[in-house]
Amino acid sequence: MVTVTHNKLVYITYSILDARGMVVEQHDIPVGFVHGANSGILPAIESAVAGRKVGDRVEITLAPEEGYGLRDESLVFVEELDNVPPQFRRVGAEVLFENESGETKAFYVTSIEDGKLRLDGNPSLAGQSVTCLVNVMDIRDATPEEIRNGRPLDAAPGTMH
Structure with a gap:
């Protein structure tokens, strides 16, 4: 029986x-990552699926x-309602802000x-x-390129075992 080990390509939902x-979040389409290859998956999830x-x-x-x-209170702003365009005057509205280096961040009312x-x-x-x-x-051997990328090259998992 194949198990999740280093350099195996693992698909999870x-x-x-x-x-x-x-x-609050659900992924029913399998997400693939190469175990132990700096894939960007949360370390706690990667550790939990090992073996x-x-x-x-x-x-x-x-x-x-x-x-x-953790919450960062420096990301909370209070603004006079009159200074806010009408389309953003509702709870749940998304407002995108851009910093000097061109990065955008979403804020919510x-x-x-x-x-x-x-x-x-x-x-x-x-x-x-x-x-x-x-x-x-699904679990399979990762290719050398997938190991370098930390992610699968194909868009979908292989045959289910």
Whole structure:
């Protein structure tokens, strides 16, 4: 039986649940990564699937530092409602800001009270622990190029085992 080891290409599906058990993110189309090859996948997920086989399901609790990060209050702004264009005067509106180097960041309107609008650039789950439910869908040997990239070259997993 093939298991997840170094330089194996692993395909997973996963769901992320908030502290109340509500699904906040779900990937039903398999996501591939090369185990141990700096793929960009969260280290806690990579560690949790090590030694697993196709069909295994793993539940992982991620502390804020391992998942969406801690809240950064410097990413919260309060603006006079009159200074905000009408299309952004609603809770949930997304506002994109660009810095001097051309990088953009999304901020969301989180409240409107007393003629003031509050914008928050933190991820909605910042500062919270989340639970990841990970399903191992496929495992195969990675090619040398996939090992260099940390990701699969094909768009879909191979044959299920």
